[in-house]
Amino acid sequence: MSAIIGLPAGYTILGLETSCxxxxxxxxxxxxxxxxxxxxxxxxxxxxxxxxVPEVAxxxxxxxxxxxxxQAIKALPEGWQGIHAVAATYGPGLSGALLTGLNTAKxxxxxxxxxxxxxxxxxxxxxxxxxxxxxxxxxxQFPLVALIVSGGHTLLVLLRQHGDYQLLGQTRDDxxxxxxxxxxxxLGLGFPGGPAIQRAADGVQSRFTLPRAWxxxxxxxSFSGLKTAVLHKVQEHYGNMGPPNTSxxxxxxxxxxxxxxxxxxxxxxxxxxxxxxxxxxxxxTVLAAQTFGATEILLAGGVAANTRLRxxxxxxxxxPVRYPPIWLCTDNAxxxxxxAYYRFRTGLQHSWELDVVPGLPLPI
Numbered sequence: 129m130s131a132i133i134g135l136p137a138g139y140t141i142l143g144l145e146t147s148c149x150x151x152x153x154x155x156x157x158x159x160x161x162x163x164x165x166x167x168x169x170x171x172x173x174x175x176x177x178x179x180x181v182p183e184v185a186x187x188x189x190x191x192x193x194x195x196x197x198x199q200a201i202k203a204l205p206e207g208w209q210g211i212h213a214v215a216a217t218y219g220p221g222l223s224g225a226l227l228t229g230l231n232t233a234k235x236x237x238x239x240x241x242x243x244x245x246x247x248x249x250x251x252x253x254x255x256x257x258x259x260x261x262x263x264x265x266x267x268x269q270f271p272l273v274a275l276i277v278s279g280g281h282t283l284l285v286l287l288r289q290h291g292d293y294q295l296l297g298q299t300r301d302d303x304x305x306x307x308x309x310x311x312x313x314x315l316g317l318g319f320p321g322g323p324a325i326q327r328a329a330d331g332v333q334s335r336f337t338l339p340r341a342w343x344x345x346x347x348x349x350s351f352s353g354l355k356t357a358v359l360h361k362v363q364e365h366y367g368n369m370g371p372p373n374t375s376x377x378x379x380x381x382x383x384x385x386x387x388x389x390x391x392x393x394x395x396x397x398x399x400x401x402x403x404x405x406x407x408x409x410x411x412x413t414v415l416a417a418q419t420f421g422a423t424e425i426l427l428a429g430g431v432a433a434n435t436r437l438r439x440x441x442x443x444x445x446x447x448p449v450r451y452p453p454i455w456l457c458t459d460n461a462x463x464x465x466x467x468a469y470y471r472f473r474t475g476l477q478h479s480w481e482l483d484v485v486p487g488l489p490l491p492i
Contacts, residue, residue, distance in 0.1 A: 135473055141213045142200070142236070143465030144193070146229030147221025147249045148280070149185045151192035153200040154461035155211070159469030160258050160267065164203035165462040168192040186224030193232050200461075211242065215468030218246040219488030220280070226484035234480055245468040246478040249459075250276055250490040253428040254287070255467035256452040256460075268450060273422040275413045276490075277437070278429035279305035279320075284347045284413060285490060286420050290470040293491035296416050297347025304405055305431045307351040311358050311401050315394045316371035326434055328398035336361065336400035340408050347412050354404050358397060365393050402436055410441045417447060427451035430458045 138157055145152040155163040168188075204210045216233030218226060230246070237244035254274045258267055272287040273296070282305075283298035302310070305322060312321025317328060338357050341350035362371065371394070417425050425445055431437065433454045442449045456463060 135469075139212050139469065140204070140210055141215055141245075141465040141468050141472075142197075142211045142233075143247070143461040143463075143468060144197070144214075144216040144229040144233045145249075145252070145459055145461040145464045146189045146193065146225050147217045147219075148225060148459060149180050149188075150459040151189050151196050151228075152459060152461035152464075153193075153197045154465050155200055155204055156259070156462050156465035156469065159255075159466050159473075160260055161263070162259055162462050164200040165456075165460055166196050166200045167458075167460050168196050180222075182222045182224055185222060186228065189225050189228040193228055197232070197236075208240065211240070213237075213243040213245060213468065213472060214240075215245040215247050215464055217249045217252060217464055218482055219485035220249055221484075221486060223484055223486045226486065230482070230484055234482070238480065243472065243477050244480075244482075245472050245476060246482045247464045247467045247471070248488055248490055248492060249464075250281055250283070250488075251293075251471075252463040252467040253278065253432075254285070254426060255470065256428055256456040256463040257426045257450050258466050258470070259452065259456055259462055268426060269423045271420065271422050272424050272426050273413065273417040273420060274426040274428055275409060275432075275441075276429045277304045277409060277427075277431035279303060279309065279431075281305075281429065282349050282351075282409075282431075283490070284416050286416070286422070287426075291474045291476070295489075295491060296420075297349065297412065299349040299351065300343070301350050301352040302355060304349070304351060304409065305429070307355050307405065308431065310355055311398075314359055314362050314371075315397060317394070317398070322431055322434060325398045325402055326436065328395050329402045329436070332395045332399040334396040334399040334403065336396055338400045338404040340404055342408065342411075347416055349408060349412070351405065354401065358401055361397060402434070406434070406437050406440050409437060410444050413441060414444050414446075417445065422447065424448045424450055428457070433457040 140157045143154050151168040154165040214233045214237040216229045218230050274285045282303045284296040286294040309321035312324045317324035432451050
């Protein structure tokens with residue numbers, strides 16, 4: 129790792145994010161101040177399929193990337209003259225989707241003779257915690273333990289300094305967000321599953337207790353057994369056909385089936401499932417923070433928007449817990465630009481040969 133280099137005050141980076149189903153562009157100054165953050169969501173395009181279709185995502189990125197960038201630039205009074213570097217996610221993610229943002233960023237950087245920085249998507253989620261609209265808020269202080277929970281990833285990371293990571297644990301099968309999506313589908317709650325299950329579980333005391341995969345003496349996670357346990361409960365309740373599919377009748381995705389006592393069952397299963405996931409995530413994160421002497425816990429990723437996870441982690445931890453506002457938990461480009469700023473300060477810069485890495489790990 130290179131020594132930290134100086135960057136002039138007001139250093140401004142254009143970030144692009146196209147790792148999955150969000151086409152995003154943002155402008156961030158000094159690694160923390162958001163000038164603009166534009167996100168074109170594809171949820172409507174994928175909702176009918178109950179999940180992300182890679183080919184659909186790739187085509188939509190191509191259609192959306194230029195308008196999204198143009199909208200982001202409009203917020204900068206100096207326009208393109210005020211951009212000092214360009215960054216984009218190069219992994220992990222869907223290869224076709226990643227290619228759109230990465231190649232667009234490289235083309236802009238080459239044409240305007242600007243530095244180019246490739247960003248790890250997982251690292252970017254962590255750096256959403258450095259973004260603020262209030263300059264009086266102090267940035268996170270190292271060492272830190274970060275819990276990254278999203279649709280594709282669940283991992284615990286120790287951060288000693290910018291760019292200095294140690295992977296403590298990760299999921300051995302499904303990511304937490306993926307489990308939310310699959311269980312929501314089992315319960316007839318629609319896509320995306322995380323918000324749907326949270327709504328169904330809100331204020332519910334469940335009569336069900338679902339298993340926790342503790343994987344003792346590790347910081348790893350596993351959610352496949354929990355998902356199977358929910359499936360068995362659903363089959364016991366409805367039979368092998370599963371819950372009635374009322375989407376065709378005009379049900380709003382996320383409201384749940386309403387036949388007979390199905391609403392009660394759906395709500396209680398949602399609450400039991402959410403509690404099981406939150407319990408394991410929180411317990412392992414708090415233990416890791418205590419073991420490694422962290423000064424703060426950072427929560428990041430799409431599942432970090434879950435209010436139950438936020439409140440329970442804050443309640444159990446004996447040190448500060450920091451998480452981004454909900455609109456910065458899901459995929460966005462402001463977090464990419466923030467991560468790029470701190471990586472560029474350490475001397476990191478990429479050449480035009482950088483390619484997408486769909487399975488890019490953290491740490492690299």
